[in-house]
Amino acid sequence: MATDTQTSRTVAGEFLERLGRQDPGGIQEPFAEEIDWHVPGSDALAWTGRRTRREEVAPYFTTMWPHFAHGRSEVVLERVIVDGGDVMLLAVFTHTVVATGKEFTTPAAMHLVVEDGRIACTRTR
Template sequence: MTETTLTTRDAVHELLARIGEGDPERIAGMYSEDCDWRLDWPEEEHGSPATPWIRHRRTRADAAEHYREIGRHHRPEDVATEVERILVDGEHAVVLGEIRQTAKPTGRAYRARFALHLTIEGGLVTRHHVYEDSLAVARAFSR
């Protein structure tokens, strides 16, 4: 393994640990000031009132707000994430797994498979692209 791979893997593990702790400001500290943040959702559903955290982002402050919005819309006692695999290639990493959450507004639980493509430069996330089961999330939040 190269030093870049170790650095990338270590940064991904640190990011996941911070996400698990749930402090949006500490999580955002892992992101660069300018970050390419994309979510694989139908464009017309980005930033809907039911799922406002689902939208593209650009800054570290945006990253913090993303995690705050997730917290506001989910029951914290019903959150679980299973990371099944972390694949690293240079400064790129892909995290594969499943999230389990419960929507606060509807009380519906959901499970969603995901792939998270990260790019790490200088120990910070510069790319955060999420591919998830958007139908499962949308159904949990639909009234």
């Protein structure tokens, strides 16, 4: 079933709001029970790889967040592009690594696919 643009925008907004609060309990709420989510990166980083179930969403974030200095991360959301069930989030992430104290900045593109009012697929680049 096709998802309308407004529903997709609302679902993406809920996800971003919970992400901004670092709400591990609520962060997975907008996701479908079964998901197709791939986070590319080094095998040395525990938060990279594939996830297929809603209950894998919160552990992704709770595994990643402690590696970045609390209160020293910034996410600049540059664009949100919505077309039906497709949502593109274009952002720039800046974090400070706890272990080294070094700051890094990286551009990111996240493609969310919203189906039946839930995030069913996520791709990060």
